[in-house]
Amino acid sequence: MELTIRKMQKYLNEKYKRTKPEEMKNTQRYFLKLIEEVGELAEVIRKEQRMKDDNIKGTIEEEISDVLYYVLMIANTYDIDLEECFRKKEELNYVRYGYTLKIDDIQ
Ligand SMILES: [Mg+2]
Numbered sequence: 194m195e196l197t198i199r200k201m202q203k204y205l206n207e208k209y210k211r212t213k214p215e216e217m218k219n220t221q222r223y224f225l226k227l228i229e230e231v232g233e234l235a236e237v238i239r240k241e242q243r244m245k246d247d248n249i250k251g252t253i254e255e256e257i258s259d260v261l262y263y264v265l266m267i268a269n270t271y272d273i274d275l276e277e278c279f280r281k282k283e284e285l286n287y288v289r290y291g292y293t294l295k296i297d298d299i300q
Contacts, residue, residue, distance in 0.1 A: 198275045202265050209269075220270040227263035234260055 209217050216222070234256035244254040268275045283296050 198265070198279070201261075202269055202275060205262075205265055206269050209266075218270050220267060223263050223266040223270065227260065227267065230256060230259040230263055 206217075234253065237251065237253045237256050242252045244252040249255045249258075265275070268278075280296055286292060287295060
């Protein structure tokens with residue numbers, strides 16, 4: 194089943210509604226966690242620790258997923274639709290940097 198950014202955001206919203214509803218608007222905590230995970234990502238990139246044999250623990254794949262997790266959580270605290278924002282931001286970049294490829298050119 195395809196996993197989209199929108200589906201990830203809905204999933205995390207539902208997950209926290211069911212498990213930790215009091216944390217759902219805890220933007221500052223999520224921001225600090227994001228910075229923490231960026232640091233962990235820096236370390237595994239420096240050590241070039243890639244996933245092997247489906248074992249994700251301690252790898253770039255794990256830490257970049259953690260970074261994405263907290264980006265999604267922060268977006269959710271502001272009710273931001275990341276797919277919509279990414280599209281709008283790329284439209285700005287298209288004009289600003291003169292790109293020739295638009296997002297809908299990709300199937
Ligand atoms: Mg981590």
